[in-house]
């Protein structure tokens with residue numbers, strides 16, 4: 001049999017198969033979830049082809065292998081030629097400016113940010129160079145046009161959460177639920193946990209951790225002689241504080257870090273795991289890593305820890321004096337039909353973990369930056385202190401209800417969130433089949449849009465004199481915010497931050513306590529520049545150490 005002739009004739013078919021598999025399969029729909037399956041299918045087809053050629057067409061093994069390899073190469077050539085040509089020349093998003101090679105692959109951005117892991121800074125530079133809409137991937141736009149906010153995020157918007165939220169499937173939670181109806185149902189369960197009366201219930205629980213942190217700060221005063229005090233790395237301490245608070249509200253017990261003065265291994269593991277997010281890999285890479293490492297011992301130990309914490313918390317149900325966030329989720333679970341309960345288990349597990357993940361470093365990031373401004377803007381600390389003094393109760397404590405009305409304190413928090421939103425690069429949303437319009441600009445179907453609040457907050461048209469910390473923008477200088485939708489650090493619409501009021505409660509209460517008892521200043525040798533310029537962006541910001549000195553007030 002003339003092997004070489006029949007193989008030669010079939011070559012164009014292999015190229016065509018590659019082109020068709022791009023045009024009819026990979027280009028349509030979301031294909032990033034199971035890259036391991038495509039690799040496996042490719043490998044199996046490769047082996048099957050060798051065996052078929054060997055046993056049905058009598059090819060010698062070496063020739064069967066060579067022929068298969070040639071066809072595989074031709075198939076891949078067809079597939080990738082089609083993909084590259086389409087992305088470089090025909091994709092509708094090509095009309096938007098941006099780095100040229102980002103058209104080709106989302107790996108381009110990963111490559112650009114791999115060293116500093118500062119996606120938020122990269123986006124800022126790109127917007128300064130290219131304008132309000134920047135192409136950042138084959139199907140991805142970064143947009144800092146405030147008119148886009150309602151289009152993409154309002155309750156009426158047809159945009160949905162992008163495939164980014166499926167990265168960790170089958171792990172699930174409210175935060176990664178993409179189906180709008182399913183999300184709304186689950187959100188109703190959560191809403192009870194964030195009502196005003198529920199928040200009042202959390203206040204005394206949070207106070208306990210304010211006291212514990214203040215004890216550490218007092219110790220930093222007494223450790224040295226005379227007027228000196230030991231600097232405290234507040235990036236670390238606010239983190240410890242916020243994780244302990246959320247451990248308590250999520251699992252009925254803190255991680256014990258404020259007591260021990262050191263990181264719990266599970267929190268440290270969680271934070272280490274964020275490093276990978278900083279690479280800004282596309283979803284298919286993350287899914288591939290998952291497929292490779294999900295059986296890993298450390299990953300299983302980590303997941304097991306959170307499951308055992310939830311089991312412990314379930315035993316406390318009905319026995320706690322002050323309710324926590326989990327109370328409402330567990331209550332819903334226990335009242336559900338046993339068949340529904342079975343399905344709900346992964347969601348309950350994911351959601352109790354979400355309380356900690358979503359509520360901890362976000363709050364700590366805001367506290368740390370707030371204290372940067374309180375210690376670097378001349379006179380600000382004293383003005384805030386004078387204001388909160390008016391809200392101090394007879395026993396020296398503060399109630400969240402009172403502090404809600406402290407204009408300068410709240411304005412400082414909002415101005416901090418403008419300049420340093422914890423979720424700095426925004427959240428990815430996918431446009432519907434009809435696409436969307438931002439005024440007369442058409443954004444095609446299935447485009448992933450993110451709105452980086454970090455860049456939007458620095459837009460001089462929306463915030464005149466954007467680099468200056470001017471809390472009055474949120475009080476008596478409303479002219480310094482020209483478009484109200486340009487400020488959205490908690491996101492907007494049905495998927496916005498459900499813990500916003502809890503976050504404010506923690507930040508206000510702790511700040512009031514610290515400023516009342518201490519004069520706070522930059523520690524010797526600290527200028528805050530590393531904090532401001534060298535944060536990592538791993539969905540939430542990863543901060544550099546920030547050392548402050550606390551001196552007891554007389």
Ligand code: HEM
Nearest residue numbers: 174175355358359362363422423427490491495497499503
């Ligand atoms: C200053 C502090 C905080 C900031 C800046 C912040 C910011 C955000 C943002 C931007 C989102 C949208 C994420 C997305 O759509 O992918 C979000 C969602 C969420 N946040 Fe917060 N957050 C903060 C504090 C908290 C706290 C204290 C909790 C308490 C548990 C919390 C719980 C949540 C939850 C559960 C979601 C998901 C909501 C949903 O999917 O419906 N956050 N947050």
